[in-house]
Amino acid sequence: MNGIEVTRQIRSLGDHTPIIILTAYDWSDIEVEARAAGVTAFCSKPMFMSDLRESLLSALGQQKAEKNEAVLPVTDKTDNFKGKHLLLVEDNELNREIAFEILNEYGFIVDTAENGQEAVDKVSSSEPGDLDLVLMDIQMPVMDGYEATRQIRLLENKALACVPIVAMTANAFDEDRRTAKECGMNGFISKPINMNEVVETLELVLQ
Numbered sequence: 001m002n003g004i005e006v007t008r009q010i011r012s013l014g015d016h017t018p019i020i021i022l023t024a025y026d027w028s029d030i031e032v033e034a035r036a037a038g039v040t041a042f043c044s045k046p047m048f049m050s051d052l053r054e055s056l057l058s059a060l061g062q063q064k065a066e067k068n069e070a071v072l073p074v075t076d077k078t079d080n081f082k083g084k085h086l087l088l089v090e091d092n093e094l095n096r097e098i099a100f101e102i103l104n105e106y107g108f109i110v111d112t113a114e115n116g117q118e119a120v121d122k123v124s125s126s127e128p129g130d131l132d133l134v135l136m137d138i139q140m141p142v143m144d145g146y147e148a149t150r151q152i153r154l155l156e157n158k159a160l161a162c163v164p165i166v167a168m169t170a171n172a173f174d175e176d177r178r179t180a181k182e183c184g185m186n187g188f189i190s191k192p193i194n195m196n197e198v199v200e201t202l203e204l205v206l207q
Helices: 003-012 031-037 049-067 076-081 093-105 116-124 145-153 174-182 195-206
Strands: 020-023 041-044 085-089 109-113 133-137 165-169 187-190
Touching (some): 003 031, 165 174, 165 195, 174 187
Parallel strands (some): 020 041, 085 133, 165 187
16 A cells, blocks of 8 residues: 555544655655645655755644644743753754754754763853753763763853753663762753653753
């Protein structure tokens, strides 16, 4: 059963979840039929991060427009996110790009780093007050998030050393939470990310 027929049958169930067709062929030849079947977007193979990102944003944006409602959880306190400077430390390019877009939606001014060493360098070279928060992945090449946090906490400039740092990790065991706390982290977000948890944690840390 090809992707168009799968989509047609899914739509017959009343399911409006966005569906992206992945194809190595020229999808313009099948676009009319696919759109009629209910396909939301297309992505060519071989896939490049930028193409996949564009397809995902297109599909989610269309879903948002169709529902005419906010996709992301919002509370009164999320207004406090607007204009806050955040350093996003994430080695996975796709995860970094998606997180960047979501955080921008909340009003954060986002800078990025691809590993712990780059994060330490950016924090240490910043001026006090430049950064309001660091969102730190744990498992990264060059230097992991735990070690990066330890080095930030040891900076001579105490105003930089005490920047709030929130861990992001797929390892959400009690031991991981203890390690995050022991190395000086202020919060903990588990992966896969739940946006309600993210909002709640960032609200708490930024109070």
